[in-house]
Amino acid sequence: MAEEAAAAAAPVNFDEDEEVTPGYVAPAKKTVEEINNLDADDEALVRYKQTLLGSGGAVNSGALEVKVLKMTFMSEGRDPIDLDLTGDLSKLKEQCITIKEGCEYKLRFQFTVGNQIVSGLRLQQNISRKGVPVSKLNLMLGSFGPREEPHEITTPDDEAPKGMIARGKYHAVCKIIDDDKTVHLGWEWTFKIEKDW
Numbered sequence: 001m002a003e004e005a006a007a008a009a010a011p012v013n014f015d016e017d018e019e020v021t022p023g024y025v026a027p028a029k030k031t032v033e034e035i036n037n038l039d040a041d042d043e044a045l046v047r048y049k050q051t052l053l054g055s056g057g058a059v060n061s062g063a064l065e066v067k068v069l070k071m072t073f074m075s076e077g078r079d080p081i082d083l084d085l086t087g088d089l090s091k092l093k094e095q096c097i098t099i100k101e102g103c104e105y106k107l108r109f110q111f112t113v114g115n116q117i118v119s120g121l122r123l124q125q126n127i128s129r130k131g132v133p134v135s136k137l138n139l140m141l142g143s144f145g146p147r148e149e150p151h152e153i154t155t156p157d158d159e160a161p162k163g164m165i166a167r168g169k170y171h172a173v174c175k176i177i178d179d180d181k182t183v184h185l186g187w188e189w190t191f192k193i194e195k196d197w
């Protein structure tokens with residue numbers, strides 16, 4: 001029993017050097033202004049960059065700002081569950097989401113990017129049960145330009161564990177990180193696998 005408590009209290013480590021996409025090399029850092037000035041004589045490319053970067057209302061010379069607003073759990077057969085990631089994150093550990101065993105689900109993230117382009121934004125998530133690691137996710141979300149309206153990205157389908165042994169409470173440790181190893185947000189949340197919603 002004491003070993004379980006010690007294991008549950010142990011921090012979950014992320015492998016910072018783990019390659020998300022084999023062969024991927026982060027692009028050289030450029031400001032939005034430098035990107036806009038590249039290939040200024042190519043009208044098609046200029047239009048494409050305007051589509052990606054918007055009108056520039058969220059662009060200035062300040063430091064990169066990524067604000068993760070919410071995570072939404074989505075599955076057929078139930079209403080989406082929103083987790084507010086702007087408030088007191090310690091409360092997310094206390095509230096527990098019920099997930100039906102074997103259901104297919106997706107996670108949707110809503111976030112804003114300000115001032116600069118964020119390159120290689122990714123989700124890292126480690127899930128454990130009773131202190132024992134059961135799953136690890138390192139998912140590339142992409143690169144995003146600054147804009148005033150929030151970006152939304154949805155993860156591919158995943159399947160919840162199923163069977164009597166899989167039922168129970170799980171603990172997830174997450175962070176949103178970029179190519180520069182800047183952690184934009186870290187949080188923990190809990191869920192329970194049950195026979196039904």
